[in-house]
Amino acid sequence: MVNESDNGTSVVGSETSHKCGRSCLGPLTFHPLAVGAKVSLSHGCRLAERTGATFKNGLVFSSRPVKIQERIRLRVEKDSFGWTGALRVGFTNVPPSDRSLPLPVMAIPNLTNVQGHWAAPVQESHCQAGSELEFWLSGRGCVFVTSPDIKQHTVLTGVDLSQPLWAMIDIYGQTSAISLLGSKKRKLFQTRRSCPAPxxxxxxxxxxxxxxxxxxxxxxxxxxxxxxxxxxxxxxxxxxxxxxxxxxxxxxxxxxxxxxxxxxxxxxxxxxxxxxxxxxxxxxxxxxxxxx
Known part of the structure; x- marks a missing residue:
């Protein structure tokens, strides 16, 4: 997905990412431009909130492509039980900067019916305010979700790994605000982490x-x-x-x-x-x- 040079700099086509060192995955935020019509970003594009009396128009994407086995950590900051359904997570090989506005109103089915998009719902009971979870992509194209309250489980299969992939998150239903807490990728003798974004x-x-x-x-x-x-x-x-x-x-x-x-x-x-x-x-x- 992401080629790495010998000096630890990530290269995706013509895109480069800042790195603090060999153990740094680079900054990770929500992309500041490709956001749903009802999304507001703050705290350095790490807090995303769906505003207004609606359950949709809450799409956000990662600011850069993510790596295989890079665990993306989220925290639900606000919820509203006036709606059914909750957070949806997944990946896409369409760069956020290539998208035109307004974005589709929902990840499922508006985007998942389009080639290059994969997303699955997270159970409502795991998306209450204060809940934290991680999701990531395996080398076999499977998407896993885990949290302190739930065991690791597969929510998706069949993701195409032949192109760079961006994380895709839909702040949907009862979920109304989330924080991006960073990411990590475990190796045999080292854990690499995203660094604080500017x-x-x-x-x-x-x-x-x-x-x-x-x-x-x-x-x-x-x-x-x-x-x-x-x-x-x-x-x-x-x-x-x-x-x-x-x-x-x-x-x-x-x-x-x-x-x-x-x-x-x-x-x-x-x-x-x-x-x-x-x-x-x-x-x-x-x-x-x-x-x-």
Missing amino acids: EYLTSLDADKHNSLIPVSSLHENSDECISFVDMKFPAGRGSVKDCVVCMEKQARVTLPCGHQCLCNLCASKVLRQFGTCPLCRYKISAPSLDGI
Whole structure:
């Protein structure tokens, strides 16, 4: 699924992931752009909440492809017993960045009826607020679920392992909010773990105004999506050497919030698609962009 070079850097096609060391699997969050119409993300894209009086529109995906035997750990933060059914978990070989909005309203059957998607429900009794569970993919294409309250059991078989796979989670039914607690992959003499992901909101003002951002509202129709996942952002205001979007060209554009974090090309894309600073979500106005 994921090729690894000798220096421990993951490579998926043209995508690369940050690594702290050989025992690091890289940051793992919910993908910030491919989310259901009723999903809001917070806490560095590690808390996903389905809002509104509905049982659906709660799809989220992992920010990067996951490995075989990489156990993804979740915690149910909120539940609502006004609905039947609960969390659905699975995998897909369709990259989240390739998806158009709005997403389908449910994983089952809207996505599982489409090639490249596999998902199964988790029992309602195991999805109460405070419940923790792990799910992962075996080398034989089976999906397993376990928790402190339930033994390991198979929920799915027949997953195609020939392409990279992203975790797919549907915050469905009585489940209304979940946290992504990271992941781990056990080996004979070592356990590799995901590392803490970067926090995207770094200023106190940003935290006040964006404690729960409806990420789906950031999308506009465009031919190319920009993702801020797996990028190491500065701890405070000021300049950074590389553009935080492409991570290749020098950051020459200073935004009204004081962050100098974008190259000229990416600045125009960010302005067109989002109209906000990728670090603190400060609203950007075109005349205030320096260096374009």
